[in-house]
Amino acid sequence: xxxxxxxxxxxxxxxxxxxxxxxxxxxxxxxxxxxxxxxxxxxxxxxxxxxxxxxxxxxxxxxxxxxxxxxxxxxxxxxxxxxxxxxxxxxxxxxxxxxxxxxxxxxxxxxxxxxxxx
Amino acid sequence: xxxxxxxxxxxxxxxxxxxxxxxxxxxxxxxxxxxxxxxxxxxxxxxxxxxxxxxxxxxxxxxxxxxxxxxxxxxxxxxxxxxxxxxxxxxxxxxxxxxxxxxxxxxxxxx
Numbered sequence: 001x002x003x004x005x006x007x008x009x010x011x012x013x014x015x016x017x018x019x020x021x022x023x024x025x026x027x028x029x030x031x032x033x034x035x036x037x038x039x040x041x042x043x044x045x046x047x048x049x050x051x052x053x054x055x056x057x058x059x060x061x062x063x064x065x066x067x068x069x070x071x072x073x074x075x076x077x078x079x080x081x082x083x084x085x086x087x088x089x090x091x092x093x094x095x096x097x098x099x100x101x102x103x104x105x106x107x108x109x110x111x112x113x114x115x116x117x118x
Numbered sequence: 119x120x121x122x123x124x125x126x127x128x129x130x131x132x133x134x135x136x137x138x139x140x141x142x143x144x145x146x147x148x149x150x151x152x153x154x155x156x157x158x159x160x161x162x163x164x165x166x167x168x169x170x171x172x173x174x175x176x177x178x179x180x181x182x183x184x185x186x187x188x189x190x191x192x193x194x195x196x197x198x199x200x201x202x203x204x205x206x207x208x209x210x211x212x213x214x215x216x217x218x219x220x221x222x223x224x225x226x227x228x229x
Contacts, residue, residue: 042221
């Protein structure tokens with residue numbers, strides 16, 4: 001498997017524009033996570049899905065952010081309208097189910113999308 | 119809720135020095151514990167993990183032992199190399215696959 005694939009790798013946009021980040025998780029993984037990384041706040045979990053269903057979106061900063069997972073192989077994170085303070089690296093990660101014993105498993109990360117809003 | 123506290127960086131060492139990065143956690147139940155590493159310009163990669171008390175995770179010369187009595191999971195390496203320069207994140211999962219990360223510790227290894 002090629003791993004978690006994110007696109008684009010870099011995005012520069014003007015304030016007020018809509019931005020869409022894309023993620024293809026590893027095939028067969030049941031969980032998908034969106035994280036944001038900044039120098040000030042470190043690594044923040046924005047939202048995660050289990051079997052395409054959003055489970056916890058409490059980390060989404062405000063209504064300008066939305067995420068979807070229309071099928072098991074694709075997810076998007078959309079920011080509309082974008083603002084300079086949204087500039088960050090956005091990571092997507094996926095992980096397999098931990099099994100009936102609930103054994104926690106590790107997440108596999110994509111290489112990230114570096115977003116710059118000017 | 120769950121939380122992870124790790125030592126602030128940057129940590130600067132000479133090559134072949136001994137490394138310790140401290141990590142403590144707060145969690146209910148029996149979390150799994152992880153160390154992830156992030157090299158410049160890349161995503162996070164799993165370095166090692168431990169799933170129950172007294173387990174020792176190890177990889178690439180790095181080790182960490184799950185200490186339930188002290189709620190700690192300190193990362194150690196006996197002899198660091200320049201190529202180990204990166205940011206190291208301690209993390210845990212509890213009650214499912216949701217990861218809680220520490221703030222990260224930057225390691226710089228110099229010749």
